[in-house]
Amino acid sequence: MPDVVQKASEEIVTAGLLIIGDEILSGRTADKNIAYIASHLTAIGIQLQDVRVVPDEEDRIIEAVNTMRSRYSYVFTTGGIGPTHDDITADSVAKAFQVAIEVDPRAVAMMRERYAPERLTEARLRMARIPEGADLVDNPISRTPGFMIDNVVVMAGIPSIMQVMLDAVSSKLRTGKKMLSASVQVNAPEGDIAPVLADVAASFPDVAMGSYPFFKDGRMGAHLVLRAMDLVELEAAEKALRAELTEHNLLS
Amino acid sequence: MPDVVQKASEEIVTAGLLIIGDEILSGRTADKNIAYIASHLTAIGIQLQDVRVVPDEEDRIIEAVNTMRSRYSYVFTTGGIGPTHDDITADSVAKAFQVAIEVDPRAVAMMRERYAPERLTEARLRMARIPEGADLVDNPISRTPGFMIDNVVVMAGIPSIMQVMLDAVSSKLRTGKKMLSASVQVNAPEGDIAPVLADVAASFPDVAMGSYPFFKDGRMGAHLVLRAMDLVELEAAEKALRAELTEHNLLS
Structure with a gap:
């Protein structure tokens, strides 16, 4: 990020x-x-x-x-x-x-x-x-x-x-601004999600977006994780990502 | 080692x-x-x-x-x-x-x-x-x-x-001599084991000896792990360690 x-x-x-x-x-x-x-x-x-x-x-x-x-x-x-x-x-x-x-x-x-x-x-x-x-x-x-x-x-x-x-x-350590995160689980292979995710990621340069695939019961899925310092940015990015995934029938 | x-x-x-x-x-x-x-x-x-x-x-x-x-x-x-x-x-x-x-x-x-x-x-x-x-x-x-x-x-x-x-x-990798290991569990604090372990370790320079403490149900214990390339050396070291621990009433 x-x-x-x-x-x-x-x-x-x-x-x-x-x-x-x-x-x-x-x-x-x-x-x-x-x-x-x-x-x-x-x-x-x-x-x-x-x-x-x-x-x-x-x-x-x-x-x-x-x-x-x-x-x-x-x-x-x-x-x-x-x-x-x-x-x-x-x-x-x-x-x-x-x-x-x-x-x-x-x-x-x-x-x-x-x-x-x-x-x-x-x-x-x-x-x-x-x-x-x-x-x-x-x-x-x-x-x-x-x-x-x-x-x-x-x-x-x-x-x-x-x-x-x-x-x-x-308690003795200097600490910084906390990284905030949000997560969206998608029960579809990363290969189907990738173009949508890349598009949304490009629109929110201050929100880091990662895809963490899982493989369970013979099916591929992914946790999409959004991380940002700013809560407003983070929430806007999550909303946009969910909207795009829904549009492409990727959110079940 | x-x-x-x-x-x-x-x-x-x-x-x-x-x-x-x-x-x-x-x-x-x-x-x-x-x-x-x-x-x-x-x-x-x-x-x-x-x-x-x-x-x-x-x-x-x-x-x-x-x-x-x-x-x-x-x-x-x-x-x-x-x-x-x-x-x-x-x-x-x-x-x-x-x-x-x-x-x-x-x-x-x-x-x-x-x-x-x-x-x-x-x-x-x-x-x-x-x-x-x-x-x-x-x-x-x-x-x-x-x-x-x-x-x-x-x-x-x-x-x-x-x-x-x-x-x-x-199957495509070059592999070397295997490291062999033996383990002795001691239900006593490492501080009591340390002098015995150090003595035996000094007598077997080709056997690496490590102590891995555990803390369970309010009591301290340790896994003593011996590692060597040579089986004869390893077995001799384990035998010597067990004998010394027994001598000091540390093996229950």
Whole structure:
């Protein structure tokens, strides 16, 4: 939607999402965080523009963090902040920012609410290692915090914990104008809809129109999705699209 | 797993995956293709090393295709090859390769098996546009083909159609040594497991060990996953890990 983005660029807040974990790339674990984070960011007025999945490898994490943090208003990461030897996200993010990383007394204090002193082992204290200059992101479930350094938000990979961290950090984020959307379901193949859709799309340059085909019970159909910043424009475009589809006997 | 990858690099076949679609980034559609493709590639001996999700924007698609095709043995793309105005994947891939793109008689012939001549409209013929030098990838469900150009495989976004295309192309791909894996479930927090796991991991440098925590019914646990090219090494590592966990009363 280049037209929409360019027109309102002063008000657009963008994000990149970095999913860190060998288990997603091997297929062992099906990611559940992309869809949740995408919906959440859209709802609060942040446009997710890029998602990457990388393995638990330092150079890959550093490259992705540095590329994305220079391109987008915010970068969110999930995964790799646990206590085991393969959890290298916090150290990699510190290296990306070229800052020190040490056990953070604020993080230790949070973890004391959950762990008795004898359970705050060396392995668990690894989770309290926070890059210099970062703010902590609260984790009401298991207490071990995430963190935010500059425009990079580092969260857990476990969906339920990632979700409470995302809630905790959201109120601190700058948000932009919300993208509004409307959807029209058509039970006809995209090939029949395409000319009508292209015509209506050409008449509403500030409304992005996408067609998302589905295939169900041997029949093709499509969800036509209209997205715009301006409600009046959006409603006018939806009305025009429905009228044209009806005219061509494509709306059942 | 840098050790594993370096040791057997002659035999490693790698892949990048590019998911193309605004609808994934807005959260409107939850991606189902990453996990399927990751599992499929792992099973046939191709290591997925990178996943990216980009919007339906030409420059973003071109950049991702060109970056990934130079880095990995294969690149797979999903989405954006339908008949509507927002389907720009085939044109973008042609631009990435700097080759022409035209309606391909082979693709038209395939589509004739499904569409009567009067239904092969201009919009549908858009789907027969194939970059010069590409081979077609068969689509037994709806006939409209995907294609493979050099090391880039372009597939549909609808999961059922992507899956038959992936099956159709798999026999034509070079595959490498398969990564083998074993899994041990531990119903204890990762913080208790970490020292044991780190010790065993240090003793088996050719076996990658990952810990994937879960949080269920208020309790923490972890799946410990061992991955290696060599079955004897893998089994020895799993045996050693189970023995050490038992010794520390961590295997219930």
